[in-house]
Amino acid sequence: MSHNLIPLKRCLIALLSLIPLLAFQVNGCEIRGTGDLGIVIERASGSIQVINTSQRESLGRIEGLGDLSHASAVFSRDGRYAYIFGRDGGLSKIDLLCNNIVKRVIQGGNSIGGAISQNGRWVAVSNYEPGGVRIFNSDSLELVADIPATALSKEKYSRTVGLVDAPGNRFIYSLFDTGETWVVEMDEEKPPTIQKFTDIGIQPYDGLITPDGRTYIAGLFGEDGLTLFDLWNLEKGATRILNHYGRGEQKLPVYKMPHLEGWAQAGARTFLPAVGRHELLVINTGSWDEVGRIAVHSQPVFAMSRPDGRQIWVNFAFPHNDTLQVIDTQSLEIIHQMQPGKGILHMEFTPRGEEVWVSIRDKNRIDIYNTETFEHIKSLPAETPSGIFFTHRAGQIGL
Amino acid sequence: MSRTIYISLLSALFLAQQCTAAAPLSDTRKAEIGHIVQQDCGSCHGLTLKGGLGPSLDPARLKQYSSGFLETTILHGRPGTPMPPWGALLTTDEIHYIATQLRSGVWYVP
Known part of the structure; x- marks a missing residue:
């Protein structure tokens, strides 16, 4: 009899030793906060990596997300779920704690990003094909509203761009082909209401909302200047800013459209990448007058402010996408330049900005830098990485 | 005199064109161009070339255009649209190679 007890005892010890592990894992999901997590888009392989910015490590890869060129992400307000917007119309809900796809729908043929509502109930996706915006229940990914854009012909609708969330559970976006901005207000009890502003400018190509949620700005590709909406006084409609910017000057070919999402507001100054110029625009926050321009290495794509x-x-932009420049917002001077490799597609700061993660597509890696000393801290392997998105975006208007 | 210079310039240009046309693209350069098309053209036309801000480059759709039209579009861009001129970055031979490859659909991911 006693000879049977020894294996049992060993077995118990082995089982007991597993308890600490079990305490952190329930059904393969981690029990932890998500404030230092994030995702990296691996654009060519249709996968993402879930990463941890405290340990500076990858927590795993999730595959099967389709065409992720130009993919972006928003987060649920609890920071647990990422909603990934793929180029091929895929909308995927990822659980960062369980490292899996909770739900995935193909909601359109060709998409260009999305937003999550102020209360976290709705996720909106901006589509090129079919042109318009579709709004989903963030829990179930069931379609709540389908809002086709202005028709261009029987089958074609204007492409939609620059979709952001705004206070009051509103979604704001612009129509590339017809030069409009639409404001959609969501309501639990009744269908969404849509306010349309026409003739806002030729070919709005992207939009942004200020961190306070008050001002929506659409960048224009087809003409000079930018279009602004004061959401506190929306009845005033569109206002043109920087109207004389670039008039009469020959623009350079634009090999990559700049992004406004990562625009930078630093105190009284706002910094925007100029379209088709080797310049950043410096504008006065509030009055929106141009106060200067900063000559930079090439055509800027993202100008991102440290928190x-x-x-x-x-x-x-290509062909100078191997370079990063850092500008001091007090002196407006370039204080650092580095060339870590070709295909620098995106940057994301840790929540309080002591480090920055940079995706270097052609080197198949992510570099992490100290933003004060510019020292290279670590690199992580990633397959053709593009967008990097950290969960602190969950609490920020417009991100 | 100026006429002689003009003629010799023209001949030089003609020769230069012949020479570049005669030199086939290296496999390395072809691979680089394939990468540029997928990644950089792909930022507007999609990595799969199914379209985005720029139209789909589905070979079935491209059949309606002549190779010359595609080459002119790549070389000079399409004014009034976001399509930029690539002439400053690519040679005419490289553009011809791109147009041919696009029409054959080798880079297109159905």
């Missing part, structure tokens, strides 16, 4: 507003990090 404290002290630095702006800028990357560039």
Whole structure:
């Protein structure tokens, strides 16, 4: 009899030793906060990596997400779920704790990003094909509203761009082909209401909302200037800013459309990448007058402010996408330049900005830098990485 | 005199064109161009070339255009649209190669 007890005892010890592990894992999901997590888009392989910015490590890869060129993400307000917007119309809900796809729908043929509502109930996706915006229940990904854009012909509708969330559970976006901005207000009890502003400018190509949620700005590709809406006084409609910007000057070919999402606001100044120019525009926050321009390495794509507003990090369009420049927002001077490799597609700061993660597509890696010393801290392997998105976006208007 | 210079310039240009036309693209350069098309053209036309801000480059759709039209579009861009001129970055031979490859659909992911 006693000879049977020894294996049992060993077995018990082995089982007991597993308890600490079990305490952190329930059904393969981690029990932890998500405030230092994020995702990296691997554009060519249709996968993402879930990453941890405290340990600076990858927590795993999730595959089967379709065409992720130009993919972006927003987060649920609890920071647990990421909603990934793929180019091929795929909308995927990812659980960062369980490292899996909770739900995935193909909601359109060709998409260009999305937003989550103020209360976290709705996720909106901006589509090129079919042109318009579709709004989903963030829980179930069931379609709540289908809002086709202005028709261009029997089958074609204007492409929609620059979709952001705004206070009051509103979604705002612009129509590339017809030069409009639409404001959609969501309501639990009744269908969404849509307010349409026409003739806002030729070919709006992207939009942004200020961090306070008050001002929506659409960048124009087809003409000079930008179009602004004061959401506190929406009845005033569209206002043109920087109207004389670039008039009469020959623009350079634009090999990559700049993004406004990562625009930078640093105190009284706002920094925007200029379209088709080797410049950043410096504008006065509030009056929106141009106060200067900063000559940079090439055509800027993203101009992103460190969370404290002290630095702006800028990357560039092809064929100069191997360079990063850092601008000091007090002196407006370039204080650092580096060339970590070809295909620098995106940058994301840790929540309080002490480090920045940079995706270097052609090197198949993510670089992590100290933003004060510019020291390279670590690199992580990633397959053709593009967008990097950290969960602190969950609490920020417009991100 | 100026006429002689003009003629010799023209001949030089003609020769230069012949020479570049005669030199086939290296496999390395072809691979680089394939990468540029997928990644950089792909930022507007989609990595699969099914379209985005730029139209789909589905070979079935491209059949309606002549190779010359595609080459002119790549070389000079399409004014009034976001399509930029690529002439400053690519040679005419490289553009011809791109147009041919696009029409054959080798880069297109159905």
